Amino acid sequence: MPQLQKFQDFAEQVLRAKHDFGSHVFKVALTNVAPxxxxxxxxxxxxxSGGAYTAGGYVLDGVTLTEAGGTAKVVITDEVITAAGGSIGPFRWAVVYNDSSSGKPLVGFADRGDSITLLDGEAVTLDFDPAAGVLTLA
Structure with a gap:
């Protein structure tokens, strides 16, 4: 999956303490409409909508914040999405957002490059880059 592109408002919301990557719950929502x-x-x-997709998407199980030498990095472990009980899609974009903050502010989105539909029982891995992380602040 390509690098996460941040939403413009994210920078301001970080400085207004809307996002706490140490304790908040972050999710990924799927869309076929370009954010x-x-x-x-x-x-x-x-x-x-419909099929096996639940509005609001999926909890990102592994979101960690580390700091070394004055550079902070957010890493998200890969997320496997499996269609169970119906199909999911089509979708092209994965949108990361903060489910713990009021209004559910957006963080960023990644473009798969093409639309796919998962049939019942099929899976796709959202491959977040663990080496570079999805966000860095130096």
Whole structure:
């Protein structure tokens, strides 16, 4: 999966303490409509609907924040999404957002490059780069 592109509002929201990568719950929502960099909250995203997809998406199980030498890095472990009880999609973009903050502010999105539909029992891995991390602040 390509690098996460941050939403423009994310930078301000970090400085306003809307995101705590040490304790908040972050999720990934799926969409087949290109997100705009100016989107700010989850309701701005047209999520896929029906089938085995539940509105709001999936909890990202492994979100960690580390710091070394004055550079902070957020790493997200790969997330496997499996269609169970129906299909999911089509979708092309994965949108990361903060489920713990009011309004569910957006963090960033990644473009798979093409739309896919998962049939019942099929899976896809959202491959977040563990070496580079998804966000860094130096």
């Amino acid at each position: 705009a960099a100016t989107n700010t909250v989850l309701v701005d995203i047209t999520q896929v």
